[in-house]
Amino acid sequence: MIPLPKWLDPEKPYLLGISGGRDSIALHHWLVENGFQKIIYCHLNHELREDESDDDERFLRQLLGADLMVGRVNVTEMAESKSLSLETAARDARHRFFQNCASQTGINHILLAHHADDQAETLLFNLLRGAAGLKGMKARQGLGALTFLRPFLEIRREAINQYLASFNHSFRDDSSNLEPFATRNRLRNEVIPLLSEIMKRDITTNILRASHHHRELEDAADIYLSAIEILDPQGRIHLPTLRSLPKALQKRSIHQFLSSHQIPNLTSAHIDQALTITNPDASP
Known part of the structure; x- marks a missing residue:
């Protein structure tokens, strides 16, 4: 059972950033089961995976219908034109998209599906790049006029997987999560498992x-x-x-x-x- 944080109110409207992957789909179903009825879903097609990206969008349109807002950005072109990494360009594109969604709907609280394993990856990444402090994500984080909310931030990935399996919910797998070009992918798929193996914990x-x-x-x-x-x-x-x-x-x-x-x-x-x-x- 994934608990409902006290700072979330089923009677209030929220935006939800949704990719179609297991984490954001789990968050969608969890919100519905907890009585949230004023959710507008925001999906940005990054155009990174050709047909797969379009299939993600179609999957979400069928699942969510009129409650889905969709944007499209060619993140590869954006990264090249601004001399950014793909990860940075994608993050910047998402933030601008969320700003647009908030402006159109008048809703500035945005739910995201980051979980505890994402937090550990962020902490390790920040530590390795020399960040000021052992800094991670916050469950409630203001950024300009937007407030990002992460109700799963204390929940482990395995608990989310078990939740999806127990209800047989469908989701999309993002093949780019397995590709080694992104630093976060290598931390998730290579470094953290290796460190756990070495430390035997x-x-x-x-x-x-x-x-x-x-x-x-x-x-x-x-x-x-x-x-x-x-x-x-x-x-x-x-x-x-x-x-x-x-x-x-x-x-x-x-x-x-x-x-x-x-x-x-x-x-x-x-x-x-x-x-x-x-x-x-x-x-x-």
């Missing part, structure tokens, strides 16, 4: 536990910092106050400040560089 559980511990420390730091007036009346960091803090809290303050200004893809190197600028005598 489920490392996904350990990654998630470490993330929870890190989040608790961040929350404690944020509570402490909220009692300090770190910004001046013009909204700038007050350097004497910043320099009076322990180095870990200086870094957290800088991270909060940059994040509040929508600086994307922050890494530890960015925070260290900013710390050096604000306090030239300090070492990272």
